[in-house]
Amino acid sequence: MICKSNKPRNADATKEAILEAARIAFSEKGIDGVGVREIAEAAGCNAALVNRYFGGKEQLFAAALVGAFDMSQLLELPKDQFAEAMAAYMVSKRTEHKTFDPMFLALRSIFNPSAMELVRQEIQTHVTDVYASWLDGENRQLRAAMIGSLFAGFYLSRFVMCSESMGFEHDETLAPLLAKTLQIYVEG
Amino acid sequence: MICKSNKPRNADATKEAILEAARIAFSEKGIDGVGVREIAEAAGCNAALVNRYFGGKEQLFAAALVGAFDMSQLLELPKDQFAEAMAAYMVSKRTEHKTFDPMFLALRSIFNPSAMELVRQEIQTHVTDVYASWLDGENRQLRAAMIGSLFAGFYLSRFVMCSESMGFEHDETLAPLLAKTLQIYVEG
DNA sequence: GTCTATAGAAAGATAGAC
DNA sequence: GTCTATCTTTCTATAGAC
Numbered sequence: 001m002i003c004k005s006n007k008p009r010n011a012d013a014t015k016e017a018i019l020e021a022a023r024i025a026f027s028e029k030g031i032d033g034v035g036v037r038e039i040a041e042a043a044g045c046n047a048a049l050v051n052r053y054f055g056g057k058e059q060l061f062a063a064a065l066v067g068a069f070d071m072s073q074l075l076e077l078p079k080d081q082f083a084e085a086m087a088a089y090m091v092s093k094r095t096e097h098k099t100f101d102p103m104f105l106a107l108r109s110i111f112n113p114s115a116m117e118l119v120r121q122e123i124q125t126h127v128t129d130v131y132a133s134w135l136d137g138e139n140r141q142l143r144a145a146m147i148g149s150l151f152a153g154f155y156l157s158r159f160v161m162c163s164e165s166m167g168f169e170h171d172e173t174l175a176p177l178l179a180k181t182l183q184i185y186v187e188g
Numbered sequence: 189m190i191c192k193s194n195k196p197r198n199a200d201a202t203k204e205a206i207l208e209a210a211r212i213a214f215s216e217k218g219i220d221g222v223g224v225r226e227i228a229e230a231a232g233c234n235a236a237l238v239n240r241y242f243g244g245k246e247q248l249f250a251a252a253l254v255g256a257f258d259m260s261q262l263l264e265l266p267k268d269q270f271a272e273a274m275a276a277y278m279v280s281k282r283t284e285h286k287t288f289d290p291m292f293l294a295l296r297s298i299f300n301p302s303a304m305e306l307v308r309q310e311i312q313t314h315v316t317d318v319y320a321s322w323l324d325g326e327n328r329q330l331r332a333a334m335i336g337s338l339f340a341g342f343y344l345s346r347f348v349m350c351s352e353s354m355g356f357e358h359d360e361t362l363a364p365l366l367a368k369t370l371q372i373y374v375e376g
Numbered sequence: 377g378t379c380t381a382t383a384g385a386a387a388g389a390t391a392g393a394c
Numbered sequence: 395g396t397c398t399a400t401c402t403t404t405c406t407a408t409a410g411a412c
Contacts, residue, residue: 120349139361145353153341161308165333173327180372
């Protein structure tokens with residue numbers, strides 16, 4: 001039996017283990033679909049420590065969200081290659097169980113009002129604003145938001161709803177369709 | 189005080205009241221965000237009747253989903269007017285509290301595995317298949333799914349996440365952007 | 377630093393009274 | 395046909411032992 005008696009351990013290590021377990025659990029089930037007991041168990045510690053170190057479930061979610069989105073990779077490309085590259089990235093993306101997935105982290109908790117506000121701010125600052133300042137021309141914020149919106153809809157259809165019509169066997173026709181769409185938002 | 193003693197009422201009327209209350213409650217909070225007690229209260233009856241008449245919460249959700257999607261309006265248009273008309277519809281769409289909204293009904297419950305399966309089938313049959321058979325050319329299923337995906341992403345950004353960048357003040361620039369995107373899927 | 381134990385609230389479902 | 399009462403489970407959060 002593990003974790004039965006008081007462990008002589010490092011608080012930072014425990015805190016990090018809880019955070020990592022939370023990122024995975026929230027990605028998989030959303031903030032309302034997982035309990036602190038479950039997260040604590042995955043982290044190999046007691047549920048009381050979750051509240052001890054993070055103050056509560058909502059604050060744990062906020063901590064899990066910090067730095068989740070990193071857009072730097074794709075935005076290093078020249079603008080005339082972006083649409084095709086992002087389309088290729090989208091169709092090649094796969095999801096695995098029991099892993100941290102920023103898009104799932106955001107999507108699966110977006111209907112919880114408190115979590116939604118946290119997600120909204122994080123995405124605005126670390127996704128939309130970043131895309132907007134990378135774009136040229138008019139209506140950058142709007143076009144940046146449309147890129148994010150397209151990605152979210154795609155994720156929903158393909159990985160959440162598991163629509164047959166968007167299955168992996170259609171990747172070769174899907175990619176150019178996505179690229180054309182993205183090109184509209186890049187051009188403005 | 190209302191509904192305190194046994195009411196001499198019609199079972200069909202009660203059942204219908206529960207169903208209507210469920211459509212609104214599920215649209216607003218999703219299947220996991222609302223309890224049967226709350227739905228029963230809105231319907232003006234007792235919580236026990238929900239299970240009595242529908243068998244349980246999940247079956248109530250299934251009943252609420254039946255016939256929720258009706259795409260016939262937009263598909264009466266000629267194909268060369270569709271993209272613009274649908275874009276206009278999308279930007280003009282508003283949501284009110286305490287109303288039945290099919291898109292919210294689907295979206296807000298899609299992360300519940302049982303509800304997701306029901307939603308998936310309903311959308312496949314009554315949305316994607318309908319669009320697909322209306323479209324011409326190759327890859328109809330995929331293009332139809334992309335139209336739905338775009339709509340879902342738009343709904344998420346604008347009405348769920350309430351992104352500033354997609355606020356109503358941008359409708360005039362948003363509409364042509366959506367229309368161009370939709371035109372890609374109509375043309376194929 | 378970590379755990380046990382429990383308070384307190386809310387949920388889904390059901391048996392049975394009226 | 396409708397309601398009351400209750401069983402059972404599950405959840406967040408916390409007090410306090412070790």
